Amino acid sequence: MELPELHQIAEKERASQKPIRLRICVAAGCQSSGSLAVKKKLEDTVKEAGLSDKVQVVGVGCLKMCSQGPLVQADPTQTLYAKVDETQAAGLVGAVNGGHCHCATVDPNDPFLAHQFSIVLENSGLIDPERIESYIAAEGYEGLYHVLREKTPTEIVETVIKSGLRGRGGAGYPTGLKWALVAKMQSPRKFVVCNADEGDPGAFMDRSVLESDPHRILEGMAIAGYAIGATQGYIYVRGEYPLAIKRLQGAIRQAKRLGMLGGHIFESPFDFNIDLRIGAGAFVCGEETALMASIEGRRGQPRPRPPFPAESGLWGQPTLINNVETFANIPTLIRKGADWFSAIGTEKSKGTKVFALAGKITNTGLIEVPMGTTLRRIVEEMGGGVENGGTVKAVQTGGPSGGCIPADKLDTPVDYESLAAIGSIMGSGGMIVMDQSTNMVDVARFFMEFCMDESCGKCAPCRAGTVQMYRLLSKIREGRGTQQDIDMLNGLCDLLRNTSLCGLGQTAPNPTLSTLRYFRHEYEQLLTDSTVNGQLPKHPANTT
Amino acid sequence: MAVKTLTIDDQLISAREEQTVLEAAREAGISIPTLCELHGLGDIGACRLCLVEVTGIAKLQPACTTRVAEGMVVVTNSQRLQNYRRMIVELLFAERNHICAVCVANGHCELQDLGLAVGMDHVRYEYLSPQCQVDLSHERFGVDHNRCVLCMRCVRACDEIEGAHTWDVMGRGTASRVITDLKQPWGESQSCTSCGKCVLACPTGAIFRRGSTVSEMERDRWQLDFIVTAREKKQWII
Ligand SMILES: Cc1cc2nc3c(=O)[nH]c(=O)nc-3n(C[C@H](O)[C@H](O)[C@H](O)COP(=O)(O)O)c2cc1C
Ligand code: SF4
Ligand code: FES
Numbered sequence: 001m002e003l004p005e006l007h008q009i010a011e012k013e014r015a016s017q018k019p020i021r022l023r024i025c026v027a028a029g030c031q032s033s034g035s036l037a038v039k040k041k042l043e044d045t046v047k048e049a050g051l052s053d054k055v056q057v058v059g060v061g062c063l064k065m066c067s068q069g070p071l072v073q074a075d076p077t078q079t080l081y082a083k084v085d086e087t088q089a090a091g092l093v094g095a096v097n098g099g100h101c102h103c104a105t106v107d108p109n110d111p112f113l114a115h116q117f118s119i120v121l122e123n124s125g126l127i128d129p130e131r132i133e134s135y136i137a138a139e140g141y142e143g144l145y146h147v148l149r150e151k152t153p154t155e156i157v158e159t160v161i162k163s164g165l166r167g168r169g170g171a172g173y174p175t176g177l178k179w180a181l182v183a184k185m186q187s188p189r190k191f192v193v194c195n196a197d198e199g200d201p202g203a204f205m206d207r208s209v210l211e212s213d214p215h216r217i218l219e220g221m222a223i224a225g226y227a228i229g230a231t232q233g234y235i236y237v238r239g240e241y242p243l244a245i246k247r248l249q250g251a252i253r254q255a256k257r258l259g260m261l262g263g264h265i266f267e268s269p270f271d272f273n274i275d276l277r278i279g280a281g282a283f284v285c286g287e288e289t290a291l292m293a294s295i296e297g298r299r300g301q302p303r304p305r306p307p308f309p310a311e312s313g314l315w316g317q318p319t320l321i322n323n324v325e326t327f328a329n330i331p332t333l334i335r336k337g338a339d340w341f342s343a344i345g346t347e348k349s350k351g352t353k354v355f356a357l358a359g360k361i362t363n364t365g366l367i368e369v370p371m372g373t374t375l376r377r378i379v380e381e382m383g384g385g386v387e388n389g390g391t392v393k394a395v396q397t398g399g400p401s402g403g404c405i406p407a408d409k410l411d412t413p414v415d416y417e418s419l420a421a422i423g424s425i426m427g428s429g430g431m432i433v434m435d436q437s438t439n440m441v442d443v444a445r446f447f448m449e450f451c452m453d454e455s456c457g458k459c460a461p462c463r464a465g466t467v468q469m470y471r472l473l474s475k476i477r478e479g480r481g482t483q484q485d486i487d488m489l490n491g492l493c494d495l496l497r498n499t500s501l502c503g504l505g506q507t508a509p510n511p512t513l514s515t516l517r518y519f520r521h522e523y524e525q526l527l528t529d530s531t532v533n534g535q536l537p538k539h540p541a542n543t544t
Numbered sequence: 545m546a547v548k549t550l551t552i553d554d555q556l557i558s559a560r561e562e563q564t565v566l567e568a569a570r571e572a573g574i575s576i577p578t579l580c581e582l583h584g585l586g587d588i589g590a591c592r593l594c595l596v597e598v599t600g601i602a603k604l605q606p607a608c609t610t611r612v613a614e615g616m617v618v619v620t621n622s623q624r625l626q627n628y629r630r631m632i633v634e635l636l637f638a639e640r641n642h643i644c645a646v647c648v649a650n651g652h653c654e655l656q657d658l659g660l661a662v663g664m665d666h667v668r669y670e671y672l673s674p675q676c677q678v679d680l681s682h683e684r685f686g687v688d689h690n691r692c693v694l695c696m697r698c699v700r701a702c703d704e705i706e707g708a709h710t711w712d713v714m715g716r717g718t719a720s721r722v723i724t725d726l727k728q729p730w731g732e733s734q735s736c737t738s739c740g741k742c743v744l745a746c747p748t749g750a751i752f753r754r755g756s757t758v759s760e761m762e763r764d765r766w767q768l769d770f771i772v773t774a775r776e777k778k779q780w781i782i
Contacts, residue, residue, distance in 0.1 A: 454717070460694075463694070463720065467639075468635065468670065
């Protein structure tokens, strides 16, 4: 396929669009509140009203304000209708056609929407994720075309290095450096792996990207494949995401049909294929070495690094592994250039970050903001603060590997270094807001239980240590703990952090350590030898 | 043969390029506690007892999987490492039911030896006392999960040396168990050749010859290394 043909597809797609479009979210969030039925009803209503020439109903990806679903956005007015149900279909179709309806709408100037800056989610909610033409009409695959026809692999790697993009899977390793490492390896066979195992409780960023804009991942992976010299890619996606799997399968099929995957892509000598591998629900399989063992058909357990995947990955071959959101940045970064990208964000953290806002917050949903945005802006302005007028007690970022940030640190900007400095991590983008009713020992215990259950069992400190830590936390929570138990807990935190084989065990202490650091009094209040206010410990039943 | 010079515990040592820190240390007479490692089997760095400090690397490194390097400076026995090792051994003792007085391996048990080596006079952690199965379905051998430390030596011996891969691990975390085939009783395993290599490999009383009573379970562990050396180098030396 040549560029004019690509443009033709885009033109044809745009020409087929009706003057009025009702974009309804059919990602998993809105589907669970019944958006498919609403979509059907809207389509029927349009047909019955004889408006088929003028009005079009399109299923799109996430419209971000997930708590207000099912969401429908109308073109060209951009009005965003919230909590639309089937009974409102007729009114809504009337409204876009010049009438009125009583549907709830979201103010487009609502800070939740106004402060967003979209790179990864630029097509989310705009395009139909099940049609490649819709992605092409949004300039999709144009980046890949130019890369394959006009750029050398080295130029691509240099662009990614220059952009300052860092991995969005948690650790924030510079993406360009990783690509350069794999590109440098001399091997006839290399692999590209996309990590779509997203296992953090409360996280749904990667899922939304996959459900809303799957072609973006394919394009990002193909560009990576060209840059590092790989011809085969795998997407490792968790089995709990059936919709994402279905859309990826569809996207791969369509991309192959049009020649954006397969042999001689865009008439270039470059071949690239992508296959899916479905995870079976183990959190540890998100860890890169465990993930690769799982792809190879072995038990998903981490192994010591070095050797790193860049040197010896899948079947011993050099392998590039990046997170979904990392790959999702690539097409736009390549299209708009490294300078454009690196102008966004902070000195050391470039670009944007997607967060899944959850917990006791008014607006739960998906946000994408420039790196360096303060937690206060995210939680209080965009998130609308605690629901029902409560106050924020803490914000948890980074899931079971992260920490709890107390309310007085809300002015911290979100970037890799700042979050690490206050005992949490950027993580993959889960952000859970807690109000005053939350007991922080409970929070620590919840995450410890998660790590205990998800520990793969290979290394002794994590396997046998998390269970002891969970027991100590339970003992303290139930009012049976002593100062000595806190010391023991601290000792185990130190042990796991320094001796565990993989990141799961090494970071499992973080929620406990951060709550001990910022909310120690909540632990001490519960001890049998408590000295807080000279009071006897409260019975747990009275403290919740 | 390329030679690397390194310092382990203030001792200047030369080692072959392909050696691990553990092998180099052993050759120089420096002992580092180990559990999952067994000569003749591939190293997996799982028990974390052999962790050492390497100057210039922030994280502790397992001696069993870390290759020697020129100019490397290694500390194997700092106070910090000793503390960690003792904690790990205590965690292992607390995890299952290691009651030496009634164990077939009493006196010939690597876990017991480790307890002594790290100076464990008592266990600070709560005993989990799980209810574990004992599988006596095999006519010659038995497996008592109460004694298993999940070192995965049996899994590797069976996979790497015998080639049967009868053993594997199922479950997660502290509920992990070594299993034969797809958790069939050992005696019904289709792949098991009854070669007994897992019995040789097991460090505790978990896998044993049937009929052994308290303290009787001794093993000729050198046999595994002997087979591997014979196969790879065509040398039959004991
Ligand atoms: C226990 C554990 C779970 C992980 N889960 C994920 C995950 O679900 N998704 C992900 O992208 N990375 C996960 N990671 C990080 C990966 O190991 C790896 O660093 C990442 O995929 C690299 O991609 P990036 O450089 O694009 O961030 C996990 C790491 C650990 C230790
Ligand atoms: S730290 Fe935990 S999850 Fe990681 S290898 Fe060890 S036991 Fe497995
Ligand atoms: S002997 Fe090295 S980790 Fe077990």
